[in-house]
Amino acid sequence: EAGVTQSPTHLIKTRGQQATLRCSPISGHTSVYWYQQALGLGLQFLLWYDEGEERNRGNFPPRFSGRQFPNYSSELNVNALELEDSALYLCASSLAGGPKTQYFGPGTRLLVL
Amino acid sequence: GDSVTQMEGPVTLSEEAFLTINCTYTATGYPSLFWYVQYPGEGLQLLLKATKADDKGSNKGFEATYRKETTSFHLEKGSVQVSDSAVYFCALTRTGYQKVTFGTGTKLQVIP
Numbered sequence: 270e271a272g273v274t275q276s277p278t279h280l281i282k283t284r285g286q287q288a289t290l291r292c293s294p295i296s297g298h299t300s301v302y303w304y305q306q307a308l309g310l311g312l313q314f315l316l317w318y319d320e321g322e323e324r325n326r327g328n329f330p331p332r333f334s335g336r337q338f339p340n341y342s343s344e345l346n347v348n349a350l351e352l353e354d355s356a357l358y359l360c361a362s363s364l365a366g367g368p369k370t371q372y373f374g375p376g377t378r379l380l381v382l
Numbered sequence: 383g384d385s386v387t388q389m390e391g392p393v394t395l396s397e398e399a400f401l402t403i404n405c406t407y408t409a410t411g412y413p414s415l416f417w418y419v420q421y422p423g424e425g426l427q428l429l430l431k432a433t434k435a436d437d438k439g440s441n442k443g444f445e446a447t448y449r450k451e452t453t454s455f456h457l458e459k460g461s462v463q464v465s466d467s468a469v470y471f472c473a474l475t476r477t478g479y480q481k482v483t484f485g486t487g488t489k490l491q492v493i494p
C-alpha cells in the first residue's frame with residue numbers, strides 16, 4: 270500500500286513569491302496535516318484538514334493557507350514568501366476521528382532566496 | 383498546554399551499545415505517545431506507539447513503556463547498529479486534539 274506522497278521534493282523560490290506544495294494521503298485516510306520543520310525550531314503544527322474542511326491551525330500567519338480536495342489530497346500555499354519560510358514541510362495523514370496515528374510523507378524542502 | 387521534553391543530543395554510541403533516550407511529557411488526560419524516527423534527508427517514520435498507561439510499544443528492537451506515574455516514555459534498544467543513526471522524536475496526541483506535539487528531537491550517531 271502506498272504511503273503518503275508529497276510533491277515536489279524540492280522547491281526554490283525568491284522572497285515575495287508564492288509556493289504551492291502538494292500531498293496525497295494514504296488510501297482510506299481522510300485527515301491531512303501539515304507541519305513545518307525549520308532549522309533550529311523543531312516540528313511545528315501548521316494545519317489540519319478533514320473532509321474538505323480546515324479543522325485547526327497552528328500559530329502561523331494567514332499567508333499560510335491550504336485546502337483539501339474531494340479525493341482527500343491537499344495543497345499548502347504560502348504567499349509572500351519570506352526567508353524564514355525556508356524549511357522542510359511535512360504532510361501526514363490519518364484515519365478520521367481522533368486521536369489517530371499520523372503517518373508522514375517524505376516532505377518538501379522549500380528554499381527561499 | 384501540552385509539551386514533550388527530550389534529552390538533548392547528539393548522542394554518540396558505539397555499535398552494539400545500549401541506548402536510552404529519555405522523554406517526559408506534560409498533558410492533561412490520557413494522551414497517546416509515539417516515537418518517530420527521521421533518517422538523514424527523509425521524512426518521519428512511526429517507530430512505535432502506546433495508547434494507555436503501562437502499554438509497551440516495540441518495533442525493530444526498540445521499546446518504550448508508557449509510564450503515567452512518571453509521565454515518561456523513554457526509548458530503549460539493547461544493541462544499536464550504525465543503521466540506527468537518525469533523529470528520534472518523542473510525541474503525543476491527546477483525545478480531542480488532532481495535532482501532534484513533538485519533542486525537539488534527539489540525534490543519535492552510532493559509530494562502528
